[in-house]
Amino acid sequence: MNIVVLIKPIPEAESRLRASSDGRQLDPEGIRFVLAGYDESAVEQALLLKENAPGSKVHAVSFGPVRCEEALRAAIALGADNATWVEAPPEGSDDPILAARSLAAALTSAPHDLILGGKHAGDDEEGLVPSAIAELLGIPSFGSVADLRPAGNPGGISFARVTEAGVEKWEVPLPCVIGLQQAWNDPRTAKLPNILKSRKAPIEKIDWSKTLAALAADSQPRSVSERFALPAPRTGAKMIEFKTPEEAAEKLVRLLREEAKVFP
Amino acid sequence: MTPSVLVLAESPAGAVSGPTKEAFGVARTLAGPDGSVAAVTTGGPAAAQALASFGPRDIWVADIPTESTTSGAVAALAARAAQESASAIVLVGGTTFGRDVVGRLAVRWGAAAATGVTEVTRTDSGELRVRRPVFGGRATETRTLLGPRAVIALRPHAFGAASEIVGTPAMHLLDRSVIPANEVAARRVSLASADGASGPPLPDATIVVSGGRGLRTAANFSLIEDLARSLGAAVGASRAVTDAGWRPPSLQVGQTGRAVSPQLYIAVGISGAIQHLVGMISSRTIVAINTDPSAPIFKVADYGIVGDALTLVPALTQEIRKVRGLS
Ligand SMILES: Cc1cc2nc3c(=O)[nH]c(=O)nc-3n(C[C@H](O)[C@H](O)[C@H](O)COP(=O)(O)OP(=O)(O)OC[C@H]3O[C@@H](n4cnc5c(N)ncnc54)[C@H](O)[C@@H]3O)c2cc1C
Numbered sequence: 054m055n056i057v058v059l060i061k062p063i064p065e066a067e068s069r070l071r072a073s074s075d076g077r078q079l080d081p082e083g084i085r086f087v088l089a090g091y092d093e094s095a096v097e098q099a100l101l102l103k104e105n106a107p108g109s110k111v112h113a114v115s116f117g118p119v120r121c122e123e124a125l126r127a128a129i130a131l132g133a134d135n136a137t138w139v140e141a142p143p144e145g146s147d148d149p150i151l152a153a154r155s156l157a158a159a160l161t162s163a164p165h166d167l168i169l170g171g172k173h174a175g176d177d178e179e180g181l182v183p184s185a186i187a188e189l190l191g192i193p194s195f196g197s198v199a200d201l202r203p204a205g206n207p208g209g210i211s212f213a214r215v216t217e218a219g220v221e222k223w224e225v226p227l228p229c230v231i232g233l234q235q236a237w238n239d240p241r242t243a244k245l246p247n248i249l250k251s252r253k254a255p256i257e258k259i260d261w262s263k264t265l266a267a268l269a270a271d272s273q274p275r276s277v278s279e280r281f282a283l284p285a286p287r288t289g290a291k292m293i294e295f296k297t298p299e300e301a302a303e304k305l306v307r308l309l310r311e312e313a314k315v316f317p
Numbered sequence: 318m319t320p321s322v323l324v325l326a327e328s329p330a331g332a333v334s335g336p337t338k339e340a341f342g343v344a345r346t347l348a349g350p351d352g353s354v355a356a357v358t359t360g361g362p363a364a365a366q367a368l369a370s371f372g373p374r375d376i377w378v379a380d381i382p383t384e385s386t387t388s389g390a391v392a393a394l395a396a397r398a399a400q401e402s403a404s405a406i407v408l409v410g411g412t413t414f415g416r417d418v419v420g421r422l423a424v425r426w427g428a429a430a431a432t433g434v435t436e437v438t439r440t441d442s443g444e445l446r447v448r449r450p451v452f453g454g455r456a457t458e459t460r461t462l463l464g465p466r467a468v469i470a471l472r473p474h475a476f477g478a479a480s481e482i483v484g485t486p487a488m489h490l491l492d493r494s495v496i497p498a499n500e501v502a503a504r505r506v507s508l509a510s511a512d513g514a515s516g517p518p519l520p521d522a523t524i525v526v527s528g529g530r531g532l533r534t535a536a537n538f539s540l541i542e543d544l545a546r547s548l549g550a551a552v553g554a555s556r557a558v559t560d561a562g563w564r565p566p567s568l569q570v571g572q573t574g575r576a577v578s579p580q581l582y583i584a585v586g587i588s589g590a591i592q593h594l595v596g597m598i599s600s601r602t603i604v605a606i607n608t609d610p611s612a613p614i615f616k617v618a619d620y621g622i623v624g625d626a627l628t629l630v631p632a633l634t635q636e637i638r639k640v641r642g643l644s
Contacts, residue, residue: 064452066591070452070455070456078458079456090572094573148429149420149430150420150423150424150429150430153420153424154424173432175452175453175572175595176451176452177451177458178432178433178449178450178451178452178453179430179431179432179433180416180420180432181419181420181423181430181432182420183420184388184417184418184419184420184421185420185421185423185424185430186420187388187389187420187421188389188392188420188421188422188424188425189424191497191499192389192499193387193388193389193499193500193503194388194389194417194420194421195387195388195417195503196388196413196416196417197413197416197417199566211506214413215413215518215519215520215567215575216412216413216414216518216520217334217412217413217414217518217520217521218329218383218508218518219508219509219510219518220508220509220510220567221505221507221508222505222506222507222508223503223504223505223506224503224504224506225502225503225504226499226502226503229503232417234573235566235573235574273463274463275423275428275429275430275462275463275464276429276430276431276460276461276462276463277460277461277463278458278459278460279446279459279460279461280458280459281451281456281457281458282456282457282458282459283455283456284454284455284456284457287616287617287618287619289615289616289618290603290605290615290616290618290619290620290621291619291620291621292610292615292620292621292622292623293620293621293622295622295624297632298624298628298629298631298632298633299632299635299636301622301624301629301632301633302629302632302633302635302636302637303636305604305620305622305633305636306633306636306637306640308620309581309602309604309620310640313581313601313602313619313620315524315580315581315601315602316548316581
């Protein structure tokens with residue numbers, strides 16, 4: 054099976070977020086962008102599927118600025134076979150539709166039975182890229198997926214997902230695109246020798262000029278960020294003083310009804 | 318003619334979903350007095366009939382079995398409806414269904430797209446501007462959607478539900494032949510109610526009561542379920558609980574579980590690790606019950622009680638049953 058994993062480097066969980074000086078977006082200064090969150094689970098899931106079906110290949114692909122390379126190397130260190138960096142326009146763009154078009158252009162000529170991404174990126178949380186790629190490639194797509202397995206009949210997969218309707222189980226033919234909620238395991242960590250080796254691994258680069266030519270009229274972003282804002286920090290909880298559990302309960306219910314008005 | 322706003326509706330078993338009602342409310346505001354609201358459903362005549370009470374002027378209807386309702390099929394049908402209704406905006410509730418369709422529909426219909434939206438406005442120059450939480454609610458971004466068309470998934474519970482309006486919409490049938498051939502082979506082979514959960518499903522609920530390791534045992538976790546039942550709330554859990562096997566993984570809230578944004582989130586015996594917080598921090602009101610006054614959960618909570626869950630939760634359940642006239 055040829056498995057493509059989509060990766061978007063995102064700020065490390067502990068990063069201090071700040072707006073850029075023009076207030077339009079996150080200030081990337083001093084932030085380390087890493088392979089993390091649902092994308093990390095997608096890499097883990099891809100490697101598990103590969104281990105289950107010998108002869109499979111895992112191809113990591115990332116759209117964005119040069120920092121993609123580091124996240125792709127992290128995927129190689131974990132076990133991805135090859136990696137492609139699809140360069141973003143030099144002026145930058147955080148439009149998910151442009152990201153999807155650029156990635157789909159790169160994937161048309163790359164073998165793909167299964168395209169795996171996180172259900173959304175941990176920074177912008179749009180979750181648009183996997184399904185938009187699927188539409189561009191003309192194949193089915195499913196988000197919020199867990200328990201992904203090769204299906205009984207060859208050339209298919211099965212999975213479960215929790216939706217508003219309940220727990221759904223699906224059987225789906227390949228090729229298709231999956232937005233992953235959870236892998237079978239917690240993501241593995243890379244071994245030191247593999248990390249060292251990944252530093253020298255070749256990464257295919259697709260120049261923006263090439264993508265631009267392929268996209269022609271569709272190379273414009275469809276959305277732009279205007280403002281990035283950090284909410285006023287929550288001031289901390291109003292603590293309820295009480296002598297008995299009953300008194301605590303009564304006070305809380307009164308606050309929820311009369312002050313927060315969340316409770317009838 | 319003022320272009321219309323199209324609502325991509327969900328009305329399982331003929332009952333209009335909460336997020337769809339919210340979408341109708343936003344659609345009316347965006348359409349304004351001169352525009353019109355239309356709706357599209359893939360749920361057949363019963364679903365279309367249910368939508369009529371939210372006042373769309375036109376309803377586009379397809380009838381496809383839920384077992385083969387894929388995002389690709391829905392996007393194809395919705396794109397056709399958007400075209401036939403000469404819409405400029407498609408709104409959908411940000412459920413699993415809605416979020417799966419947005420990217421496909423935007424590509425197919427040639428539109429801009431955004432998900433998880435909590436505010437939509439039109440600028441003086443007529444552009445659409447959306448606000449949305451990012452980084453698990455640690456920040457918000459405002460984006461302008463460029464071009465004449467946009468597909469927007471609204472964050473559930475961020476808007477009020479539309480009131481019902483009496484109307485007699487025109488019904489239009491959608492031709493299933495627009496569905497791509499490779500979409501019909503995918504099959505939903507089973508659907509079960511979320512295991513262990515009584516009450517509404519987690520992603521949908523207006524109130525969520527979650528328990529953590531502080532409950533001490535699997536048996537004690539039933540205190541959480543009792544409290545949820547008294548509130549008509551969904552049950553959630555921290556990863557410590559699902560990892561220990563006290564409750565199934567489908568209840569897990571957080572980075573590797575579900576993200577929820579209810580009106581009220583009650584966290585009991587949960588410390589407030591960042592991986593849990595990203596799944597619930599955009600809830601409107603947060604209550605924390607914990608024995609440790611320095612637990613990080615109190616930093617994000619609106620109301621806190623320092624004390625033992627095993628005595629506080631039953632008292633709270635009792636009090637709520639009392640005020641709701643249940644006992
Ligand atoms: C990659 C990764 C992904 C993760 N994803 C998730 C996720 O999706 N969701 C998630 O929840 N976690 C996730 N975690 C785990 C997370 O880091 C925490 O370990 C977990 O949330 C802790 O669960 P807890 O708060 O129930 O337990 P603890 O952290 O052990 O907290 C228990 C709390 O209960 C309190 N307590 C004890 N006794 C009582 C009592 N009698 N009454 C009241 N309070 C009491 C304690 O003071 C304490 O604050 C993830 C971790 C990693 C590394």
